[in-house]
Amino acid sequence: MADGDPGRGAGGRRPRENWAWPTSSLLGGLAPAARERLLALGAQVRYPADRVLMRESERTTFVLILLDGVVKATGRTHDGRDALLAVRMGGDLVGEFAGVDGRPRSATVTTCGPVAARSVTRGDFLDCMQRDPRIAHAVNASIVTKLRVANSRRIDFTGCDAATRLARVLHQIALTYGERAGEGAVIRWPITQPELATLSGAAEPTVHKALRRLRETGVVSTGYRTIRVEDLALLSSIAFDAGDADDADDAEDAGDAGAGL
Template identity: 65%
Template sequence: MDGAETDRTGASTDRTGADWPPTTLLGRLGPADRDLLLALGTRVRYPAGRVLIREGDRTDSVLLLLGGLVKVTARADDGRDALLAVRVRGDIVGEFAAVDGGPRSATVTACGPVLTRRVRRDDFVACVRDRHRIALALQQTVVAKLRAATVHRTTFTGCDAATRVARVLHHLAMTYGDRTGAGAEIRWPITQPELATLAGASEPSVQKALRRFRTMGFVTPGYRSIRVDDLARLHAVAYAEP
């Protein structure tokens, strides 16, 4: 954990009220179960760009995200890093390896400063075993991730590259963007190769689509960020009737 800051601060200092996103693990739990889970482990801060979990490693902990945002990537057959998902505060990462004891299936990297609670696998498994509401919330969270992966695949069937890029941008802006009037800004760094893997498109196709959207006036690519100036127009392009 090079560069991470660790302490033994209690769970009470990790609370931020009842505003955990409802689709996350912590958002699915009631106050008592959430406090019990947050009392486990150690609070760890990571700087921007730090790898929290590395694909293929065998480690014995899960991470609860208390603040910030991370991206989940995996190495594709052609050697590229494919962006699989983005996780936000309230989410859990590393739970697959905690459940089956296998190696890490993906790499998790901090997009900006990230605050986590690192919980040993044995403590986490015991908590899930003893608290059925936490177990149910974990199952719901895992199923939601699998459903999202399925929707991602089926939504792109039959679409051209520009449409797929538009759908990815709309999803990222609506889910993780900072809303500003009619638009939103994706402030965390997403590279064109990562956008290409999400959209199932080549990098030249992504570049062509971004140039087209910029010319049309509703997307402005920037350095390590993308601003959607008009979400309604982006949605119209992404989901236009054939």
């Protein structure tokens, strides 16, 4: 596409009625008529796992409406590491910041598995919002929610030790993107320990130790490309009821706390 669309992926069209989006997502929260108007934009595309869809600082302005699958947004830190900034899944918008203001991409977006989406040019995206105030309101609300979540995470981490920060990150990911399974939830997309470290504002060895303690106490278990939270209530207790504390881990992490976000 003229504005930098990464191209169509392989595969046939999946019936739209097979998709189900969380009510908290943009698509899930729209009224059916408005949703259909939004989904009529652009062209359907499919991407394989580990495909880079957008690169930080590049000047492309297309917007992706995620239909199915999970992507991660990463950014480069001052010391050259890749920091995991956010995760998006079916029902969410990706790339709307550049779609709205036309400025360079603020993050690199990579698929965490097969992804289906609709790729929309900036012109069509802006025209749709201008013509349909309900869609414009939903997009603006989605952007504000993302900013509020980012701010809340920074505030919640103030004064917490590294283990508590990790528990809060896992709890948020499990509730937002996990598949409920009994008393727990399964996160079925790959998230690495370095990515958990940047989300937690902690050094990687500290996250490794904290994750090991969570496994040993039966709170979480890990498998190939998955993390299973065995007991969400117990993880919530660890994340939010343990109280704020400063410990040796925080001293170790002081130089890294601001690098991940």
